Amino acid sequence: MSTALAVFVVQQEFSDSAWKKSAPVIVGEQGATIYLGQDESENLRKVQKAGRQLDNLGVSSAKLSGEGWDFERQWAFANGYTDTRSTNKLEWASNSEALTQTRNVVNWTRELVNLPPMDIYPEALAQRVAEKLESLAPEKVSSRVIKGDELLQEGWMGIHTVGRASKRPPCMLVVDYNPTGNADAEIDTVLVGKGITFDSGGYSLKSSEGMLAMKCDMGGAATVAGALGLAIEQGLQKRVQLVLCCAENLVDGSAYLLGDIITYKNGLTVEVVNTDAEGRLVLADGLQYAGEVGAKRVIDAATLTGAAQVAVGNEYNALFSVDDELANKALSTAAAQRENLWRLPLQPWHKENTPSAFADCANSRPQKGGGTGGASNAAGFLLRFAPNDGKGWLHFDIAGAYHNSANAMWATGATALGVRTIAALLQD
The missing domain is CATH 3.40.220.10 (Leucine Aminopeptidase, subunit E, domain 1)
Structure with a gap:
């Protein structure tokens, strides 16, 4: 009974x-x-x-x-x-089978974000995600982890720079889901996730209150990993790769400094004017990887800016793209999946909104929150690294992915808002 x-x-x-x-x-x-x-x-x-x-x-x-x-x-x-x-x-x-399937993946995504930083550091995040996805389709999924100084050898300067001050090395996880069995099959989509497993702010140090929830700064990585997992469970037949850019943004004598200049794999130089604007520095590597493998579409997700949260609140994710057709598709898909998504401004000229006298650009503006239009300016920075001048690229700034306290709709912690939308986009 x-x-x-x-x-x-x-x-x-x-x-x-x-x-x-x-x-x-x-x-x-x-x-x-x-x-x-x-x-x-x-x-x-x-x-x-x-x-x-x-x-x-x-x-x-x-x-x-x-x-x-x-x-x-x-x-x-x-x-x-x-x-x-x-x-x-x-x-x-x-609908018990479909609902259970969705709930299991979403609860796994939430658990990743809610875990304490002592348990979910860069390598641990990469390992958990790889093991989960491999368990869903063992013969169709392969993965590799590029760790520590190996990142320098392969040219992934952003991830290494941000994570080098931690005793737990930064890493890039690459997961290849290839249901075709053909090693030369076209890659339909590359998913890129911000995997900052703890964000102190670096030398642009956060307050204690502002740092308390910063275990959630890998929410973008968890979201795209969960989306791929759900799509696999739903029978995804396209080749998709997942790239997680994983690091702890900490402080010691080897940490990157304000005024440092990072030279990326594509030759672009970036002056660091805020070490707490680190998410875009690691995502730049993931976007370059997507360009190297020739993906038709690129979707990234990140808990990137407080400015997006100010704009859309905790109830929505924010969407940025210069590809109107794809952006409209994302909005209609989110509506069909009953997930709140709102498009914020992004134009090619937003790339110029983080200027530097010493490098091709800066990683932010030297103002609190990156100044006015901070979320769009951050997306403009990413646009510099997006393949095909942003054609086929979507950027999700997932403002609704985590709640510091419970409210009338959600429990305290991660919401996994965006998993269903991105999974549906992979199927389309």
């Missing part, structure tokens, strides 16, 4: 005077009931809030019961009902 709390959805207003009309969920003798209206977007928000409220009430096991539970309503409930440690048990009303 199931001891799970039954949860029902009803398409009507409730009239029980014992409960406020604003209550997301009503608990009674038969279980919990969520009363829905005519606006489905608001319904999904209410369902997610209901899941959050039941978690707050201490419900550890729930069963979605009765009619009215389509895929998206069930997924919205699961997002709200997932506690930080992903311990709640949930029985689906329908």
Whole structure:
């Protein structure tokens, strides 16, 4: 006999005077009931809030019961009902295989981001991701890790520069998912993820409060890894490569300094004016790799700028691209996947918004937050390294990927917002 709390959805207003009309969920003798209206977007928000409220009430096991539970309503409930440690048990009303598949990958993504930095350092992140993806398709997945001074030998200057002050060496993980069996098969997409497993800010040192959540600075790497994992589970038939740019941004006598100049593999020189603008320095290597292998499309994800979070809040991811057709496809895909995504400005001239008198460009502006338009300027910096002048490139600044504290929609920690959208883009 199931001891799970039954949860029902009803398409009507409730009239029980014992409960406020604003209550997301009503608990009674038969279980919990969520009363829905005519606006489905608001319904999904209410369902997610209901899941959050039941978690707050201490419900550890729930069963979605009765009619009215389509895929998206069930997924919205699961997002709200997932506690930080992903311990709640949930029985689906329908679509159980697809929902379980999605939930397992998303919870794995969240776990990666929520792990403490003592457990998820550069090599550990690379190892966990490689092992996970190889377990999903052992005969179709291969991987290699380029570590420490090997990065210098292969020309990956950004990752090495940012991570060289840590006793745990920086690394680049390259995963090749090739379902064709042909070693010369075309690479459809390269996914690039920012894998800064802890960000002190370097010599542009963060405050203690600003540093507390910086284990989440590898959220971009976790997101693209989760997206590839979900796409593989869903039967992806295209060759895709994953590149994670992994480092700890720490301080010691060997750390990179303000005023240092990095010469990248493509010959571009970059003056460091803010060591806390390190994510773009490592992503530059990943974007160059994508160009070297001739990928048709490049998608990167990063917890890159506070400016994006200021612009779109914690409810949205921010999208940047100079490829209008691909950007519109990403927006429509996100809408279909019920994930909030908003496009922010990016034009070719944004490349000039981080000038330097001493190098081809700087990695930021020497102002707090990179000055006005900081998120677009960061994307403009990346555009310098994107293949084909940005044709076929999408940049996700994942402002909604982590919450420092719980709210009405999400538990404390990672949300994995963006995994479904990027996975769907891989399938398209």
